[in-house]
Amino acid sequence: MAEAAADTPLIAARGISxxxxxxxxxRDVDLDLRRGEIHALLGENGAxxxxxxxxxxxxxxxxxxxxxxxxxxxxxxxxxxAQRLGITLIHQEPISFPDLSVAENLVLGRTRxxxxxxxxxxxxxxxxxxxxxxxxxxxxxxxxxxxxSIADQQMVEIAxxxxxxxxxxxxxxxxxxxxxxxxxxLFAIARRLRDEGRTIVFISHRLEEVxxxxxxxxxxxxxxxxxxxxxxxxxxxxxIRLMIGRPLREYMHKxxxxxxxxxxxxENLTLPGTFRDxxxxxxxxxxxxxxxxxxxxxxxxxxxxxxxxxxTSGTVSINGRPVDIREPSQAIALGLAYVSEDRAVSGxxxxxxxxxxxxxxxxxxxxxxxxxRGALEKALASESVRKLRIRLxxxxxxxxxxxxxxxxxxxxxxxxxxxPSVLILDEPTRGIDIGVKAEFYEMIGExxxxxxxxxxxxxxxxxxxxxxxxxxxxxxxxLTANIARADATQEAIMSxxxxxxxxxxxx
Amino acid sequence: xxxxxxxxxRRETGIAVMIVLFVIAVGIAKPRFLSLEYLRIILLLxxxxxxxxxxxxxxxxxxxxxxxxxSTQAFAAMVTAMMFKFxxxxxxxxxxxxxxxxxxxxxxxxxxxTTLFRLPSIIVTLGTLNLYRGLTFIISDARxxxxxxxPSALKAMSTTSPILGIPWIIFMALGVALLTYWFASHxxxxxxxxxxxxxxxxxxxxxxxxxxxxxxxFSISGALAGLSGIMYASRWxxxxxxxxxxGFEFQVIxxxxxxxxxxxxxxxxxxGVVLGVLLLGCVSAALPLLGIPGTAxxxxxxxxxxxxxxxxxxxxxxxxxxxxxxxxxx
Numbered sequence: 010m011a012e013a014a015a016d017t018p019l020i021a022a023r024g025i026s027x028x029x030x031x032x033x034x035x036r037d038v039d040l041d042l043r044r045g046e047i048h049a050l051l052g053e054n055g056a057x058x059x060x061x062x063x064x065x066x067x068x069x070x071x072x073x074x075x076x077x078x079x080x081x082x083x084x085x086x087x088x089x090x091a092q093r094l095g096i097t098l099i100h101q102e103p104i105s106f107p108d109l110s111v112a113e114n115l116v117l118g119r120t121r122x123x124x125x126x127x128x129x130x131x132x133x134x135x136x137x138x139x140x141x142x143x144x145x146x147x148x149x150x151x152x153x154x155x156x157x158s159i160a161d162q163q164m165v166e167i168a169x170x171x172x173x174x175x176x177x178x179x180x181x182x183x184x185x186x187x188x189x190x191x192x193x194x195l196f197a198i199a200r201r202l203r204d205e206g207r208t209i210v211f212i213s214h215r216l217e218e219v220x221x222x223x224x225x226x227x228x229x230x231x232x233x234x235x236x237x238x239x240x241x242x243x244x245x246x247x248x249i250r251l252m253i254g255r256p257l258r259e260y261m262h263k264x265x266x267x268x269x270x271x272x273x274x275x276e277n278l279t280l281p282g283t284f285r286d287x288x289x290x291x292x293x294x295x296x297x298x299x300x301x302x303x304x305x306x307x308x309x310x311x312x313x314x315x316x317x318x319x320x321t322s323g324t325v326s327i328n329g330r331p332v333d334i335r336e337p338s339q340a341i342a343l344g345l346a347y348v349s350e351d352r353a354v355s356g357x358x359x360x361x362x363x364x365x366x367x368x369x370x371x372x373x374x375x376x377x378x379x380x381x382r383g384a385l386e387k388a389l390a391s392e393s394v395r396k397l398r399i400r401l402x403x404x405x406x407x408x409x410x411x412x413x414x415x416x417x418x419x420x421x422x423x424x425x426x427x428x429p430s431v432l433i434l435d436e437p438t439r440g441i442d443i444g445v446k447a448e449f450y451e452m453i454g455e456x457x458x459x460x461x462x463x464x465x466x467x468x469x470x471x472x473x474x475x476x477x478x479x480x481x482x483x484x485x486x487x488l489t490a491n492i493a494r495a496d497a498t499q500e501a502i503m504s505x506x507x508x509x510x511x512x513x514x515x516x
Numbered sequence: 517x518x519x520x521x522x523x524x525x526r527r528e529t530g531i532a533v534m535i536v537l538f539v540i541a542v543g544i545a546k547p548r549f550l551s552l553e554y555l556r557i558i559l560l561l562x563x564x565x566x567x568x569x570x571x572x573x574x575x576x577x578x579x580x581x582x583x584x585x586x587s588t589q590a591f592a593a594m595v596t597a598m599m600f601k602f603x604x605x606x607x608x609x610x611x612x613x614x615x616x617x618x619x620x621x622x623x624x625x626x627x628x629x630t631t632l633f634r635l636p637s638i639i640v641t642l643g644t645l646n647l648y649r650g651l652t653f654i655i656s657d658a659r660x661x662x663x664x665x666x667p668s669a670l671k672a673m674s675t676t677s678p679i680l681g682i683p684w685i686i687f688m689a690l691g692v693a694l695l696t697y698w699f700a701s702h703x704x705x706x707x708x709x710x711x712x713x714x715x716x717x718x719x720x721x722x723x724x725x726x727x728x729x730x731x732x733x734f735s736i737s738g739a740l741a742g743l744s745g746i747m748y749a750s751r752w753x754x755x756x757x758x759x760x761x762x763g764f765e766f767q768v769i770x771x772x773x774x775x776x777x778x779x780x781x782x783x784x785x786x787x788g789v790v791l792g793v794l795l796l797g798c799v800s801a802a803l804p805l806l807g808i809p810g811t812a813x814x815x816x817x818x819x820x821x822x823x824x825x826x827x828x829x830x831x832x833x834x835x836x837x838x839x840x841x842x843x844x845x846x
Contacts, residue, residue: 068721089723104721108714108782109707117711117722125703 017080019044019176019208020065025074027060035060038074038234040227042177047199047209049219049240052229053252053468058212061229062179065210066098067091096177097170103162107155112137114154115169140168144198160191167198178202179210184218185304196222214302215508216245228252249507253470253499266454268478269293271329272462273345273431275314278323283309284486287323291431291462296453298477299466301506306486307466308350311433315340315347327431341370346424348417350435350466356420359409363401364390366408367422374426393422398448414446421452432456435466450476470499484508527776531791534824535798542802549805559682560674562797563689564589564744564751566790568768569775570696571623571737573789576772577700578733579713579781580637584626585741586764587648590757592618593745594652597661597755600670608667615746616739622648623738627731637734645765652757660756666749674751685747692740697786709733713781770821771796795824 018041027035035057042048050058063069065076067085076083078094085091091098105114112134137150146164154162163183170178180199184192199209199222213219219226220240227237228251235251243251274290284306291297299307313320316334324331327343334340340347349356358366367390368375375386390404397418401411408416417437424432434453438446453476457463467473473480480497482490482505490505543550568585575582596615599606622644629640663671673684700706712719712729719726744764749755775792777784799820803813 088721092723104715104718106711106714106718106782108778109711113707113711117707117724125705128702128704128707130702 018042018077019079021077021080022061022065023075023077025061025064025071025076027057027064027069028072034232035064035071036232038229040234040237042208042210043225044176044208045203045206046224047203047211047222049223049226050210050212050229051214051216051219051226051248051252053470056229056252057232058229059181062098062181062210062212065091065177066096066179068098092173092175095173095175096179097166097173097175098179098181099163099166099170099183100181103159103166105154105162105165108153110153111141111148111150111157111165114165115140115150115172136172137168140172143171144168145194159186160188160195163187163195164198171202175207177208177210179212181212182214183211184213184215192218214304216248217508220245245507246504249500249503253503266294266458266460268295269460272327273314273464274326274329275310276324276326278310278313278320278325280309280313280318280320282486284313284320284483287483287488289481289488289491291464293430293460293462294457295479296457296463296465296477298473298480299464299483300468300470300473300480300502301483301489303468305483305506307483308435310483311347311435311464311466315345315433317347341427344428344430345433346370346427346429346431347433348420348424348435348437350439357408357416360407362405363394363399363408363411363419364404366419367393368426370423370427389426390422393419393426397422397425397452414449417449425456429461431462431464433464433466436468437465438467438469438472470502473497473502474499482506528785528788528791530827531775531788531795531824534827535791535795538795538798538802542798542806546802546805549802554801554805556681558794558797558801559686560751561800562793563685564747564764565767565771565796566689566793567692567740567744567747568764569771569789569793570692570786571733571740572765572768572772573696573775573777573784573786574700574709574733575637575737576769576777576779577713577781577784578709578729579716580630580730580733581641581769581779582623582626582734582737582741583638583641583765583769584622584644584648585737585744585768586761587645587652588619588622588738588741589745589748589761589764590755591622591648591652591655591745592616592742593748593755593760594656594661594757596746597665597749598656600667601661601665604665604667608669611667611670611746611749612743616742619742619745620735620739623735623741624731626738627734630734631727631730652760656755656757658757660754661749663753666753666755670746670750671753673747685750688747692743693786693790700784700786705729705732710782710784713783715782767796774821774824796821 020040020042022038022040025035025038025040026033038057038061040061050062052058060069064071065085067088067090070086076085083094085094085096088098106117109117115137116133134150141148141150141164144164144167146161148157148161148164154165157165167178183195187195199211203209211219211223223240225237226240226243226248228235228248230252270293271290272293276288278287279285287310289297299310301307309318312318314325314334316336316339319335325334326332327345332339332343334343334345337347358369364386368386371389375381375389387404393399394401394404399411399415399418399422401415408419411419421437437453438449450472453463453465465473465477474497477497478494480490480492480502481488482492482502484506485508490501492501492505539549548554568589572582572585592615595618596611599614600608600611626637626641626644629635629644630637675683677683678687700709708719708724708729711722712724712726716726745761748760771792772784772789773779773792774795775784775789777789799817803816808816
């Protein structure tokens with residue numbers, strides 16, 4: 010292929026759109042990636058930046074739109090083709106074969122020829138060593154991948170991109186699991202690759218990193234490309250505004266509840282490496298939001314309070330009494346309830362019936378003496394179904410057959426049956442459709458009005474703004490803001506959530 | 517120093533040490549165990565298991581399991597024996613082609629059911645374990661094929677030796693082990709089996725044809741079970757629809773797992789499996805010599821397998837801890 014003119018972009022994307030199950034997650038994106046630049050993709054969680062990266066890497070196929078590589082139209086139906094075209098996606102958690110050696114991981118999928126062709130062990134090892142030397146990384150390439158640090162695994166992935174002479178290397182939040190020193194190494198390598206004329210796409214939440222590394226930045230919001238600009242022409246405030254500047258969607262406001270005494274008080278809660286010095290309180294009848302980016306430590310705080318992964322220092326008090334919760338059963342006994350973020354993993358018992366799922370947290374109540382009272386179980390479950398308007402065919406139906414929103418309601422019903430005084434909701438509306446969401450908001454408001462203290466973890470700013478009496482914000486394991494309802498704006502939350510070089514810590 | 521350390525950490529070393537300790541212990545109690553005669557007995561107990569184990573290893577490495585190999589052995593042996601019975605004019609060595617071919621076919625069916633219907637292989641092969649056994653009864657009318665029908669040249673494979681008094685079938689088993697070693701460690705497709713078992717989700721992203729590899733490992737396992745079928749006829753001189761291959765799958769899986777192949781896929785070596793087979797051979801040969809009654813042998817055999825796995829696990833955990841410490845220092 011003749012080398013295209015110098016100003017032809019390496020990648021020219023036009024009108025790229027992508028839908029998953031009728032939901033459009035990417036809409037008419039036009040974007041040029043130049044040769045020899047480091048290009049940042051920024052946006053809130055779910056803004057579409059990762060989806061766009063995966064389309065370039067052949068993981069997803071666009072629903073509409075065209076891609077040109079060096080001016081020639083291309084189709085990228087799968088990752089193998091992407092690799093052949095010189096496009097490598099480096100996942101945040103690298104995909105590797107843990108039982109094979111580093112050297113084998115490097116060449117796998119690259120070698121051609123007869124399947125019974127000989128594996129050139131010696132040559133493979135030598136080449137792998139050369140590649141790792143080139144990157145300035147010292148490791149034994151004959152050792153299995155299992156046991157390497159994430160940073161080293163990323164280096165292997167980068168080496169793999171070099172081995173296949175990739176022209177476009179996409180790094181999806183590569184720095185999240187790295188230490189500052191590892192980040193420096195990664196950046197030095199990224200700059201060198203750029204100076205060799207390769208293109209790097211860098212996805213990150215950290216503005217300081219984007220500023221330190223990238224030449225241009227593209228901001229995504231709600232599946233649209235909002236802007237592409239030289240990084241020097243934008244201030245942090247500009248970028249944040251571009252990221253969140255959508256018109257505020259109107260949700261039903263919280264019904265006013267009487268705010269009572271402190272129900273949950275957390276002081277200096279610390280789990281090293283995860284979160285530090287987290288202090289806040291939630292009063293009866295109050296809904297306190299906990300905002301921040303994914304990975305800021307919000308879920309970890311919730312899990313620590315609930316005893317799933319207890320904190321190492323700090324105190325938790327329930328209704329004025331200090332408590333030491335080492336496991337969830339203690340938390341439940343103290344009147345706490347935790348509706349977890351990932352219902353598929355830690356919330357539902359997929360193959361069990363709706364009825365059993367709803368009554369799962371109150372075994373003593375439905376089975377005095379260890380024998381389950383069927384009639385009681387059924388009565389409690391059907392009352393919950395009526396109250397929460399859960400749509401189902403039968404109480405005996407496996408819960409896995411319900412829609413996401415109705416599953417979520419059933420889990421909420423489970424915890425309400427324990428009659429909690431403190432309710433922690435972790436991304437309760439993630440992945441459920443707009444109609445059910447509105448019902449949820451109404452329900453959460455009613456629960457607060459009934460005198461319960463509610464801690465609501467959410468990544469959706471409008472949700473926090475509409476529902477909460479106060480919004481706490483976490484960033485990189487610390488509480489960075491405590492914003493009263495009257496002062497809460499998307500900008501205020503976002504600027505506390507995004508880690509920056511000059512960390513503005515509000516009290 | 518480091519080289520010595522990495523040898524000591526290897527799984528194979530652990531099994532080799534267990535074999536040596538076991539042989540010494542039995543040898544102290546019964547010095548006869550250390551004679552050449554007993555070496556011959558041990559070796560003669562192993563070739564069928566060795567051949568079955570090579571196929572099973574590949575299947576386990578790919579994160580599957582083949583429970584049907586005992587029945588596959590029986591069916592292939594029965595087809596071959598009946599061919600000899602009704603067509604004595606067919607040259608005896610063609611029996612190998614027939615037995616291997618029949619086994620290959622049955623293995624292919626296992627692989628096809630597993631890949632086409634996305635069924636767990638443990639269920640598929642549990643089904644075909646019964647299916648193939650039942651077919652063996654049907655084609656044989658539940659009757660044994662007796663000694664006089666098995667060609668004497670075939671039987672001679674187990675009794676005559678090219679060298680050192682070691683019978684032909686042992687060399688065949690070693691040949692299969694060497695071929696498997698070459699295939700598993702030195703061919704691209706062999707390494708792809710390991711990659712697939714190590715991370716099935718990532719395999720297609722790196723251009724590995726998952727279905728083709730799965731079909732292949734089951735076909736190889738079936739073909740080797742077929743080969744072990746005709747060797748059964750050679751070794752014992754008859755083929756019986758209910759005894760031939762009964763419990764074979766468990767002996768083989770035990771040997772393979774003792775040999776260090778992970779049931780979670782991705783890990784295993786031919787040397788380890790060969791040692792695992794030898795350890796089982798030593799145990800089977802020692803039990804009658806130690807005067808353990810036949811009724812108790814099965815229980816002891818099972819206990820030995822569990823003890824071997826426990827020893828191995830604790831040794832390896834210590835090894836992994838040492839390795840982690842070494843990496844942390846580096």
